[in-house]
Amino acid sequence: MAALPAGAQTRDRSVLSAPAPLNARQAGNNTFQFSLANGMQVLVIPDHRAPVATQMLWFKVGGVDDPPGISGLAHFFEHMMFRGTKAYPDDTFSQTIAKNGGETNAFTSHDYTAFYEQIAKDRLPLAMKLEADRLVNLDLSDAHVRPERDVVMEERRMRVDNDPQSLMAEQMRAALHLSHPYGRPVIGWAEEVRRIDRVSAQDFYDHHYAPNNAILVIAGDVTPEEVRVMAQDAYGKVPSRELQPRSESAEPPRLAETRMTIVRADARVPLVNRIYRVPSYSTARPGIAEALEVYAQQMGGDQTSVLYRVLVEQKKLASDVGASYDGYNRDAGEFSVYAVPRPGVKLDVLEKAMDQVLAATAANPPAASDLARAKTGLVASVTYRRDSQFALATAYGQALTIGLTVDDVNEWPARIRAVTADGVRKAARSLSRKEAVTAWLVPGASK
Amino acid sequence: MNRSIFGRTAGRENARALSLLAMARIFAGRCSLTMVALIFTLAAAPAQAAPIQNIDLGKQAEVWFTEDHTVPIVAFSIALRAGSAYDPAGKAGLAAFAAAMMDEGAGNLDSKAFHQALADKAIGFSARVDRDYLVISISTLKENTAEALHLLQLALTRPHFDAEPLARVRTQIIQSLQQDQAEPPRVSSRAFMRAFFGGHAYAHSTTGEISSISAITAADLRGFAKSHWTRDGLKVSVAGDITAPVLQKLLGTTFTPVSARATQPLPPIGRLGQPGVHVIAMAVPQPTATFGLPGIMRADADFIPGYVANYILGGGGFSSRLTDEIRVKRGLTYGVSTSLSAMSKASIWVGSVATRADAIRQTVQVVKDTMKQFADSGPTQTELDDAKTYLTGSFPLAFASNSGTAAQLGAFQRQNLDIGYVARRNSLIQAVTLADVKRVAKRLFDPARLTVVIGGSPADGRAQPRSARPLPPGAPVMPPARPHTAPKSPEKPLAGPVTTPAPAPKAPKKP
Numbered sequence: 036m037a038a039l040p041a042g043a044q045t046r047d048r049s050v051l052s053a054p055a056p057l058n059a060r061q062a063g064n065n066t067f068q069f070s071l072a073n074g075m076q077v078l079v080i081p082d083h084r085a086p087v088a089t090q091m092l093w094f095k096v097g098g099v100d101d102p103p104g105i106s107g108l109a110h111f112f113e114h115m116m117f118r119g120t121k122a123y124p125d126d127t128f129s130q131t132i133a134k135n136g137g138e139t140n141a142f143t144s145h146d147y148t149a150f151y152e153q154i155a156k157d158r159l160p161l162a163m164k165l166e167a168d169r170l171v172n173l174d175l176s177d178a179h180v181r182p183e184r185d186v187v188m189e190e191r192r193m194r195v196d197n198d199p200q201s202l203m204a205e206q207m208r209a210a211l212h213l214s215h216p217y218g219r220p221v222i223g224w225a226e227e228v229r230r231i232d233r234v235s236a237q238d239f240y241d242h243h244y245a246p247n248n249a250i251l252v253i254a255g256d257v258t259p260e261e262v263r264v265m266a267q268d269a270y271g272k273v274p275s276r277e278l279q280p281r282s283e284s285a286e287p288p289r290l291a292e293t294r295m296t297i298v299r300a301d302a303r304v305p306l307v308n309r310i311y312r313v314p315s316y317s318t319a320r321p322g323i324a325e326a327l328e329v330y331a332q333q334m335g336g337d338q339t340s341v342l343y344r345v346l347v348e349q350k351k352l353a354s355d356v357g358a359s360y361d362g363y364n365r366d367a368g369e370f371s372v373y374a375v376p377r378p379g380v381k382l383d384v385l386e387k388a389m390d391q392v393l394a395a396t397a398a399n400p401p402a403a404s405d406l407a408r409a410k411t412g413l414v415a416s417v418t419y420r421r422d423s424q425f426a427l428a429t430a431y432g433q434a435l436t437i438g439l440t441v442d443d444v445n446e447w448p449a450r451i452r453a454v455t456a457d458g459v460r461k462a463a464r465s466l467s468r469k470e471a472v473t474a475w476l477v478p479g480a481s482k
Numbered sequence: 483m484n485r486s487i488f489g490r491t492a493g494r495e496n497a498r499a500l501s502l503l504a505m506a507r508i509f510a511g512r513c514s515l516t517m518v519a520l521i522f523t524l525a526a527a528p529a530q531a532a533p534i535q536n537i538d539l540g541k542q543a544e545v546w547f548t549e550d551h552t553v554p555i556v557a558f559s560i561a562l563r564a565g566s567a568y569d570p571a572g573k574a575g576l577a578a579f580a581a582a583m584m585d586e587g588a589g590n591l592d593s594k595a596f597h598q599a600l601a602d603k604a605i606g607f608s609a610r611v612d613r614d615y616l617v618i619s620i621s622t623l624k625e626n627t628a629e630a631l632h633l634l635q636l637a638l639t640r641p642h643f644d645a646e647p648l649a650r651v652r653t654q655i656i657q658s659l660q661q662d663q664a665e666p667p668r669v670s671s672r673a674f675m676r677a678f679f680g681g682h683a684y685a686h687s688t689t690g691e692i693s694s695i696s697a698i699t700a701a702d703l704r705g706f707a708k709s710h711w712t713r714d715g716l717k718v719s720v721a722g723d724i725t726a727p728v729l730q731k732l733l734g735t736t737f738t739p740v741s742a743r744a745t746q747p748l749p750p751i752g753r754l755g756q757p758g759v760h761v762i763a764m765a766v767p768q769p770t771a772t773f774g775l776p777g778i779m780r781a782d783a784d785f786i787p788g789y790v791a792n793y794i795l796g797g798g799g800f801s802s803r804l805t806d807e808i809r810v811k812r813g814l815t816y817g818v819s820t821s822l823s824a825m826s827k828a829s830i831w832v833g834s835v836a837t838r839a840d841a842i843r844q845t846v847q848v849v850k851d852t853m854k855q856f857a858d859s860g861p862t863q864t865e866l867d868d869a870k871t872y873l874t875g876s877f878p879l880a881f882a883s884n885s886g887t888a889a890q891l892g893a894f895q896r897q898n899l900d901i902g903y904v905a906r907r908n909s910l911i912q913a914v915t916l917a918d919v920k921r922v923a924k925r926l927f928d929p930a931r932l933t934v935v936i937g938g939s940p941a942d943g944r945a946q947p948r949s950a951r952p953l954p955p956g957a958p959v960m961p962p963a964r965p966h967t968a969p970k971s972p973e974k975p976l977a978g979p980v981t982t983p984a985p986a987p988k989a990p991k992k993p
Contacts, residue, residue, distance in 0.1 A: 084532075084550055130800065133801045134801075134875075138876065155875060181813070187816075188838075189815050189816040197665070197768050303660040339598050344594070348593075348594065407602075411604050421553045422553050422557075423883045424883070
């Protein structure tokens with residue numbers, strides 16, 4: 036078995052760095068895990084309701100692995116995976132999947148890149164053959180690179196440049212993460228996306244796309260044994276490669292809160308938003324991430340949440356509020372809160388009221404009913420997730436890619452149930468303004 | 483129910499169910515969500531897993547049911563004739579406003595108590611309107627099914643429209659409309675519908691206008707609920723972990739007290755479209771063009787050939803001619819897609835494309851040229867064969883989950899199809915010939931009749947309507963409704979401002 040990426044070696048606390056058995060083994064909760072000799076990890080999640088299957092191929096590469104000065108390369112490369120090989124030139128990949136009644140797409144985060152197909156189960160070998168082909172045979176000529184770079188620029192205009200809230204989030208993250216690459220946008224800074232060329236794309240391909248950097252997740256109307264044979268047949272021949280070690284950036288201490296006011300003509304409604312840098316499921320001590328998850332749900336998960344009740348319904352200062360915890364990262368997680376003022380309410384008044392609510396939850400444990408409701412919603416989400424092959428495959432693929440284990444996924448509901456009122460209060464107290472960026476979005480004339 | 487400027491979901495969905503998909507900082511792949519939504523459909527090979535049963539509720543409702551005990555949840559899709567086309571004159575947005583109030587208090591429960599009753603049992607409850615229908619989606623753990631339906635019954639029969647939630651929801655809707663005014667896709671599609679449907683009840687946005695929403699009263703909402711939240715034409719689709727006898731009894735109990743009052747029919751429609759390119763000036767880096775033509779009604783024998791023709795021209799994501807010409811060959815856009823959409827009184831073929839300001843006119847021209855070429859020559863045999871294998875082969879994907887099954891069956895019901903259609907559907911597509919598609923392509927895709935509305939200023943600086951006929955006087959340049967078929971982040975109502983669209987493929991709504 037080829038070397039795992041350096042990052043995986045130091046970070047993965049999972050079966051991924053343990054010697055993997057060749058035969059499928061029950062990994063709990065109706066999931067089965069094995070690996071191929073070339074280092075590809077495989078997870079199977081049988082679901083026999085309809086004769087269809089979902090294939091997801093996750094790579095342990097993402098925006099953090101963009102070379103300095105070329106942010107957006109990982110995401111751009113994800114696009115290039117659909118630009119064709121010798122055997123399946125141009126758009127033949129997508130067209131072959133479509134011709135066979137399937138769907139395909141992909142997505143990129145800071146930590147991973149994932150490709151998927153949803154297709155009739157008897158076409159799964161075809162989908163695997165196509166994925167294996169583009170794992171090594173991609174055609175990265177200028178004729179493909181240039182138009183796709185333009186496409187990504189249009190994607191950036193659509194998702195970010197045309198959207199003041201996205202621009203705001205991009206600026207906030209750039210400030211929050213100091214020198215860590217989580218501060219660079221996954222889609223890339225426009226000037227740097229323009230620098231992407233055939234050479235940087237080829238280099239990225241050669242050093243990150245390999246079976247020993249991938250996790251294959253198959254959910255659907257399949258058995259583990261079927262998948263083992265199919266996967267060996269399609270992917271087994273692909274040689275492992277020496278990988279470029281993953282970026283292991285430090286998260287330097289923040290000594291002060293960062294604040295910013297963004298004035299934009301295309302912002303029609305003001306907003307106050309704060310993102311705290313917090314531990315993630317990968318970095319936190321046991322129970323800490325789960326407590327942050329429960330705290331976020333209880334504070335701003337829905338209309339029964341504490342922030343909504345106090346700021347929207349009682350004090351009538353806000354028209355909308357929310358809180359969320361983003362903990363599925365290799366490095367730091369993020370805890371976010373936002374509030375939209377009612378007409379005539381000043382942002383400083385709203386922010387002060389928001390901080391009073393947060394301070395109260397740091398001082399006192401939550402009401403039993405609030406805690407119970409938050410936990411009920413989170414635990415039920417796992418049952419609802421079982422309704423979707425895609426959601427299930429995503430949950431496991433994401434967890435494994437950032438260094439968690441199948442057990443971590445399966446035990447999550449029990450860990451959520453175990454969160455105590457005192458644990459939630461401690462989570463609230465752990466949020467430090469020094470570890471946060473606060474931004475106001477203000478309608479007005481752009482400069 | 484996070485009814486916010488970040489996602490106008492009216493209802494409490496089980497967002498946590500897919501919270502892992504609602505991950506912040508993920509860039510959905512090379513294909514936009516819209517495209518994914520539009521191309522999700524039916525497939526060639528195997529039949530869908532479970533048979534569809536008819537549950538007899540007498541005249542109360544048409545009920546389709548798929549039984550599956552794999553996952554202990556039950557999903558419902560419930561449709562009432564209470565869409566935005568029933569908004570009275572001057573009260574645009576009333577149907578949607580009423581829908582947004584569905585979980586804001588009913589029976590013995592005030593707004594807060596109603597929300598808590600849902601959350602305490604982790605019941606997903608959301609309501610949205612399209613032009614014809616109010617569509618309520620419910621998902622529940624099996625043990626809470628009776629409670630979920632009880633809350634639905636209260637919402638339908640004894641809604642409150644209390645002052646506090648009414649003021650709050652009104653503010654949320656207005657702020658959302660304000661933000662939409664700065665977003666080119668919304669400006670463009672909203673103005674397009676107004677231009678396309680002229681004075682008809684389909685012309686205004688489902689979400690209404692700031693002025694009309696500001697003037698709506700509790701009495702208006704009560705009156706609308708009384709006259710339109712009835713079981714006249716009620717359609718229910720159910721999938722999941724329940725048995726037919728139990729379901730029949732529960733639904734009977736739920737709907738018996740719902741009013742049987744008849745809704746008045748919608749007016750017939752006149753001429754459709756305002757050919758030409760209309761520009762709504764906006765200082766944005768990337769304008770959006772929405773374009774469309776009169777489509778084909780669902781009951782027309784040409785509908786299925788038209789559906790296949792649309793797939794080849796612009797509906798099929800990476801397989802489509804428009805994507806090939808505009809994105810793949812020229813790198814002009816991240817996404818171009820079209821759909822053939824049949825409503826009860828009109829059908830429309832509509833698409834949209836976004837590109838940089840100095841390329842938008844060129845891009846619209848490529849759309850027209852590609853249409854013309856297709857209308858003149860039709861598809862190749864290979865294109866037709868590929869379309870058929872995709873459209874038939876992907877059918878089972880729509881039935882791979884309870885929520886997907888309920889949504890797909892509900893979409894068929896709202897098209898007035900019979901319960902046997904699901905079994906028949908693939909053979910209808912298989913029967914489409916090259917001559918059929920050529921005929922329909924010629925009938926449909928006439929670029930000279932194309933209505934185009936650009937939201938954003940083309941870089942040549944021309945901001946005046948170029949067509950002979952301007953937009954109707956007083957037509958407010960307002961944000962469009964989020965397209966019903968492809969919400970921005972459909973499964974993510976919890977999302978705050980910092981999340982990006984989830985990569986989840988979104989369910990169907992296909993012929």
